[in-house]
Amino acid sequence: MVRLVISSDGPAAVGGWRAAFRAVAPHLQTCSWYDPAYRPGPDDYALVWHPSSADLARMGGLRGIICTGAGVNQLLGDPAFPHHVPLVRMGGAQTAALMADYVLWAVLGLLRDARTWAIQQDARIWRENHVSRTSAETRVGVMGMGHLGAHVAGHLRHAGFMVSGWRRSTQDVPGIRVFAGREALPEFLANVDILVNLLPSTPQTRGMIDHALLARLPRGAGLVNVGRGDHVVQDDLLRALDDGMLGGAVLDVTTPEPLPPDHPLWRHERVTLTPHVASWASQEAQARYVVEVIDQMEHNERPALLYEPARGY
Known part of the structure; x- marks a missing residue:
């Protein structure tokens, strides 16, 4: 079963993210990356912003990683990032x-x-x-x-x-x-x-x-x-x-x-x-985009903002 594990913005933000996903996709199973009982699975997608190297090292077996920012350099610059896992930038x-x-x-x-x-x-x-x-x-x-x-x-x-x-x-x-x-x-x-x-x-x-x-x-x-x-x-x-x-x-x-x-x-x-705020969409709008990306990937379709190593973005 498809599951979205929420890492973005830290433990305090998980509740708000889960509420946003319930509002736009009540069928989607979500959980917290910070739950001690959570174990990464091959059907899981992770929602991230700037996870620690230790967290990135645990994401190697996931189905996909979706970043809440349009830029992903903070992920790719970490030696622990699992480059074999599809990475999608925020859009919508x-x-x-x-x-x-x-x-x-x-x-x-x-x-x-x-x-x-x-x-x-x-x-x-x-x-x-x-x-x-x-x-x-x-x-x-x-x-x-x-x-x-x-x-x-x-x-x-x-x-x-x-x-x-x-x-x-x-x-x-x-x-x-x-x-x-x-x-x-x-x-x-x-x-x-x-x-x-x-x-x-x-x-x-x-x-x-x-x-x-x-x-x-x-x-x-x-x-x-x-x-x-x-x-x-x-x-x-x-x-x-x-x-x-x-x-x-x-x-x-x-x-x-x-x-x-x-x-x-x-x-x-x-x-x-201005403090890097030009295009920070609401949580519900971002959640809607994430659901679209997961649906595309589950149907073996290529998301428009999939990171391509050859291009560097």
């Missing part, structure tokens, strides 16, 4: 919708220079900073045109922005001009007023957003990072902001998380920081 309609709304908010904030308003309000200063450019006159480029990236790009296009995308390999996205491969990256960047990063974290993309890449953007461009903190060379980002190469940045991810209290990104007047 609400996750995609939340990400699209967050990016739209961030892009509009950069367009209208909303950070300046926040600083002025803090200082009780009434000073008009006029921005006359509209969404229809603003070019937004999305790096990473996978499941989330394509949805975000469509949302921005629907809001009136001129949208393009960049990805490693060629793939058509309706209504969006997609640049593919390293050789197309300079042309893509040269035509972007606000760059949105939604790349996966791989050896090829870590540290990719450095001073050289930012220098290819039009002067004064904006950056929204909702991919991974390790994509951005943060010292290069600060340098680009300080010399006016970059006009502003919205960062939902950093390295490390959270940043140390004395890190200059906290207090930079051109930076808006």
